[in-house]
Amino acid sequence: MDGGMKNAIMVPTGVEQVMLHACCAPCSSAIVEWMVQHGVKPTIFYYNPNIWPKEEYEIRKNESKRHAESLSLRWIDGDYDHTRWLEAVRGLEGEPERGGRCLQCFTVRLMATALEARRQGIATFATTLASSRWKSLEQIAEAGQKAQEAVAGTTFWAQNWRKGGLQERRNQLLRQYRFYNQQYCGCEFSQRP
Secondary structure: OOOOOEOOOOOOOOOOEEEEEOOOHHHHHHHHHHHHHOOOEEEEEEOOOOOOOHHHHHHHHHHHHHHHHHOOOOEEEOOOOHHHHHHHOOOOOOOOOOOHHHHHHHHHHHHHHHHHHHHHOOOEEEEHHHHOOOOOHHHHHHHHHHHHHHOOOOEEOOEOOOOOOHHHHHHHHHHHHOOOOOOOOOOHHHHOO
16 A cells, blocks of 8 residues: 555656655655656755754764755755654654654654745655655655645645665665665654664
C-alpha cells in the first residue's frame, strides 16, 4: 500500500519549481538529481527541529548545504527550535516508530515547508521523507495533505521516492559525495532500544 503516494515517479503537470523539504543529504541526493534531470528546479528547505542533539543537527545541516551548493541550488535554513518541536509532540514521546509522534513530527515539518513555499512564491512542495523505508508513506501523505489544506495556494507533491531506482542511486551518491550517513531518524525518542 502506498498511502496515497504515487508509485510511478512523474512530474505533476505544470510543475517547474518545488520547495523540497530535505531531511538529510543522503535522502535528498537522488531525488534532487531526478528532479533536475526532469526539468524541475528544487529549492532545498532544511527544516528539522526534531534532530537531537544539536551537534547531530549541525552535521546533517552542513551536509545538506554542501550538497545543494555543489549543484548551485538554492538552500534555505529553517530555524532549529527543538524546544518548540518537543512541545508539539508532548504526550507522544512513548509512541513507537510510525506512531502518532511521527505523524505529528511530519505535520510540523511539512507545515513549515508549505509556509516557506508560499513565502518564496513556489506553489508546490514535497519532502524527502518519502524516500525512507523506515517512514510511513501514509503518514507522510496525511501530513502533506494537512499542510496543503492549511496553507492556501500550495500543493503537496505526494510522491513515493523509493521507486525508479532512486534507492540504489541514493547509495551511489552517498559514496560519491562521502556523505555523513546517520543511523537514526533524528529525534531522541527514536534512539531508544
